[in-house]
Amino acid sequence: xxxxxxxALKTPRQLLVTENKNSMFKKPRKVLPIAVFSAASIxxxxxxxxxxxxxxxKYDDYLRNGEQDLLDKTKRYDLISGISLAVFQLGLxxxxxxxFIE
Numbered sequence: 304x305x306x307x308x309x310x311a312l313k314t315p316r317q318l319l320v321t322e323n324k325n326s327m328f329k330k331p332r333k334v335l336p337i338a339v340f341s342a343a344s345i346x347x348x349x350x351x352x353x354x355x356x357x358x359x360x361k362y363d364d365y366l367r368n369g370e371q372d373l374l375d376k377t378k379r380y381d382l383i384s385g386i387s388l389a390v391f392q393l394g395l396x397x398x399x400x401x402x403f404i405e
Contacts, residue, residue, distance in 0.1 A: 332401070332402060333401055333405070336397065336401045337398060337401045337402055339397075340394045340395075340397035340398045340401065341394070341398055343390060343391075343393075343394035343397070344391050344394030344395050344397075344398060347387045347388070347390035347391040347394060348387075348388075348391045350383075350384075350387040351384045351385075351387035351388040351391060352384075354380045354381075354383045354384040354387060355380070355381070355384040357376075357380045358376075358377045358378075358380035358381045358384060361373050361374075361376045361377040361380060362374070362377040365377060
């Protein structure tokens with residue numbers, strides 16, 4: 304048995320792929336805000352990781368020694384880490400906005 308496949312559309316396939324298609328955005332992207340938000344995201348993510356690691360280390364030291372000063376530093380580093388994480392999320396939202404929405 305032999306089967307012949309006939310396309311259902313009358314338009315040739317090449318026209319469907321290339322007609323009215325463009326790989327560029329309709330408007331040029333704003334490079335400066337994208338770069339600023341990207342840098343803020345990367346920097347704050349690194350900062351969040353660094354301060355969370357410091358907080359964990361200080362907490363481990365607190366559990367071994369029981370010094371109140373180490374617990375205070377743990378809380379401070381956790382706060383800085385949380386703020387850095389929030390800045391990272393805002394930066395990521397800014398990158399998405401300027402890259403895809405605007």
